Amino acid sequence: MDYEAVIGLETHVQLKTNSKIFCGCSTNFGVSPNSQTCPVCLGFPGVLPVLNKKVVELAVKLTLALNCRITPNCKFHRKNYFYPDLPKAYQISQYDEPLAIDGYLDVEAVKIGITRVHLEEDAGKLIHTQEGDSLVDYNRCGMPLIEIVTEPDLKTPHQAYEYLTDLKSILEYLEVSDCNMEEGSLRCDANVSIRPVGQVELGTKTEVKNMNSFKAVERALSYEIERQIKVVQQGGQINQETRLWDEKKEITIPMRSKEEAHDYRYFPEPDLVPLEVSQEWTEEIKTGIPELPQAKRQRFIEGYELPSYDAEVLTANKSLANFFENTTKFYPKPKMVSNWIMTEVLGYLAEANLDISQSKLTPTHLAEMLELIDSGTISGKIGKEVLPEIFKTGKSPAEIIQEKGLVQITDGDEIVKVIEQVITENPKAVEEYKTGKKETLGFLVGQVMKLTKGKANPQITNKLLQERL
Amino acid sequence: MAITKKEVEQVCSLARLELSDSEKDEFTCQLDSILGYVAKINELETSNILPTSHPILLTNVLREDKVKESLPVEEVLANAPDAGKGHFRVPRII
Numbered sequence: 127m128d129y130e131a132v133i134g135l136e137t138h139v140q141l142k143t144n145s146k147i148f149c150g151c152s153t154n155f156g157v158s159p160n161s162q163t164c165p166v167c168l169g170f171p172g173v174l175p176v177l178n179k180k181v182v183e184l185a186v187k188l189t190l191a192l193n194c195r196i197t198p199n200c201k202f203h204r205k206n207y208f209y210p211d212l213p214k215a216y217q218i219s220q221y222d223e224p225l226a227i228d229g230y231l232d233v234e235a236v237k238i239g240i241t242r243v244h245l246e247e248d249a250g251k252l253i254h255t256q257e258g259d260s261l262v263d264y265n266r267c268g269m270p271l272i273e274i275v276t277e278p279d280l281k282t283p284h285q286a287y288e289y290l291t292d293l294k295s296i297l298e299y300l301e302v303s304d305c306n307m308e309e310g311s312l313r314c315d316a317n318v319s320i321r322p323v324g325q326v327e328l329g330t331k332t333e334v335k336n337m338n339s340f341k342a343v344e345r346a347l348s349y350e351i352e353r354q355i356k357v358v359q360q361g362g363q364i365n366q367e368t369r370l371w372d373e374k375k376e377i378t379i380p381m382r383s384k385e386e387a388h389d390y391r392y393f394p395e396p397d398l399v400p401l402e403v404s405q406e407w408t409e410e411i412k413t414g415i416p417e418l419p420q421a422k423r424q425r426f427i428e429g430y431e432l433p434s435y436d437a438e439v440l441t442a443n444k445s446l447a448n449f450f451e452n453t454t455k456f457y458p459k460p461k462m463v464s465n466w467i468m469t470e471v472l473g474y475l476a477e478a479n480l481d482i483s484q485s486k487l488t489p490t491h492l493a494e495m496l497e498l499i500d501s502g503t504i505s506g507k508i509g510k511e512v513l514p515e516i517f518k519t520g521k522s523p524a525e526i527i528q529e530k531g532l533v534q535i536t537d538g539d540e541i542v543k544v545i546e547q548v549i550t551e552n553p554k555a556v557e558e559y560k561t562g563k564k565e566t567l568g569f570l571v572g573q574v575m576k577l578t579k580g581k582a583n584p585q586i587t588n589k590l591l592q593e594r595l
Numbered sequence: 596m597a598i599t600k601k602e603v604e605q606v607c608s609l610a611r612l613e614l615s616d617s618e619k620d621e622f623t624c625q626l627d628s629i630l631g632y633v634a635k636i637n638e639l640e641t642s643n644i645l646p647t648s649h650p651i652l653l654t655n656v657l658r659e660d661k662v663k664e665s666l667p668v669e670e671v672l673a674n675a676p677d678a679g680k681g682h683f684r685v686p687r688i689i
Contacts, residue, residue, distance in 0.1 A: 143660050144660050144661070144662050145660050145661060145662045145663070149663075150658075150661060150662055150663025150664075151662070151663070151665045152662045152665065158668070158681055159668075159680070159681040159682050160668050160671045160672065160681055160682065160683070161665060161668055161681075162665050163665055163666060163671050164663070164665050164666050165666070168666075168671065176656060176657070176658045177656065177657050177658070178657070178658060178660050179657040179658065179659060179660065180659075180660035181660075182657070199654070201648050206609075208611060209688065210683070210685045210688065253682070254687055255687075258687050259677075259684055259685060259686055259687050260684070260685050260686070260687045260688070261679060261680060261682035261683070261684055262682055262683040262684075262685060263681075263682055264671075264683075389605075389609055391609070394648035394649070396648075396649065398656075399649050399651065399653045399654055399655070399656050400648065400649060400654050401654065401655060402654040402655055
């Protein structure tokens with residue numbers, strides 16, 4: 127029997143604010159433990175939480191981009207559980223009236239439903255020591271989070287990966303989150319079940335946690351789907367449980383839990399009044415939404431006549447898309463700019479682990495360099511050498527070419543001199559060429575290039591060499 | 596009965612309370628009478644009334660996204676039963 131998977135994702139995203147969701151403590155990452163805490167986020171008796179306006183604005187911005195319906199009057203609830211990461215013994219979250227519902231995201235032309243988007247506060251961080259106790263740092267406690275829950279519309283681990291990549295791209299475009307998985311500002315849990323192909327009824331699902339990258343989500347889901355199919359094929363049953371992804375062993379293992387039956391006893395948070403996001407406020411926030419990745423991709427394909435692959439690579443990151451567009455303003459040959467960005471520029475950035483906005487290369491640099499190649503001042507090959515220099519020094523291409531003496535040799539007399547030298551030094555190759563082995567020409571051109579350090583104009587060299595032989 | 600002994604046990608376990616058997620009986624009885632009393636409200640016709648989550652008719656109490664000074668770490672940890680390396684120290688629970 128053939129089985130298909132049904133996947134739903136829950137993604138927690140930390141919103142990019144200066145202060146926490148209900149108090150004025152800073153949201154800086156990497157500071158000393160418990161240095162960004164106060165009576166509110168430590169849950170002292172008698173304190174009152176007050177909602178951060180920026181949190182609402184960022185969250186509404188995202189829900190609009192995800193085509194959600196904003197709940198006109200939403201409320202906060204207390205989610206009760208005992209664990210040392212939660213000093214109040216409850217987490218302020220949203221329950222039956224979340225901020226927004228009923229959205230969708232198009233992932234590779236498939237509509238993935240967004241069930242809900244809600245606001246909540248993050249919990250603290252525990253470090254388990256070898257002595258058998260736990261150290262608690264409450265800096266993260268009260269960080270503003272949104273949880274984005276999809277419908278069980280995803281069918282494959284790869285689709286889940288694509289969804290997360292698209293979601294991340296939107297979050298970055300909107301500038302609502304840093305989306306840094308290492309710092310925990312983006313976390314994802316997955317619900318997954320299997321069923322025989324054609325069956326409408328859903329199978330029993332498991333929840334998979336502890337994945338620290340999108341690729342890990344994809345791998346964990348692949349493993350879990352296969353595991354479930356094996357269990358069912360051997361006549362077993364799937365237990366509804368939470369399982370943890372073990373990155374090293376590449377398996378999921380059931381989480382040990384004393385309180386498997388979750389009973390969070392949600393009740394309305396009496397310390398917070400309802401939140402009303404009015405039509406006017408929504409409209410105001412809407413004006414702050416920039417062009418989103420999908421629209422940009424489409425415009426790149428139509429406006430710049432780029433292949434869809436190019437458009438996708440260039441728009442995956444907003445600063446890269448801006449870099450491309452700015453370069454074409456100075457050098458209006460989009461495909462040429464795209465080629466250089468996709469190979470040389472991205473190659474360098476990946477190696478240096480930098481974002482384009484952090485590098486010293488500017489659109490004017492790249493445009494100027496492409497002009498120099500067009501005008502024959504340097505060859506494309508030399509261009510590839512100039513580029514890393516710009517990255518390193520931030521100097522203009524003309525300056526670098528001048529300093530390093532990289533100007534292309536187009537003077538025939540000068541090239542002929544080198545050709546003579548190559549012919550004298552490589553009698554065997556010359557002989558081979560003359561006896562009909564035409565591919566030897568390439569070798570000889572290569573020798574000329576070597577002696578001129580790549581500066582000889584290839585077309586002229588080719589022509590002169592053929593004439594000489 | 597509005598509440599059973601089993602439900603009382605469940606509530607105890609969620610609240611981390613350990614009760615003796617006679618206490619369980621006693622509290623089941625008391626809770627039952629309280630719930631029975633409160634159940635009277637069910638006699639009212641409420642289908643057209645919105646639930647009240649907050650007694651004051653107030654919405655959108657918000658603050659600007661401004662950072663305020665946090666507590667000094669010594670003060671944060673001053674009431675902690677145990678602390679170490681700038682952290683609260685607690686028994687390990689998995």
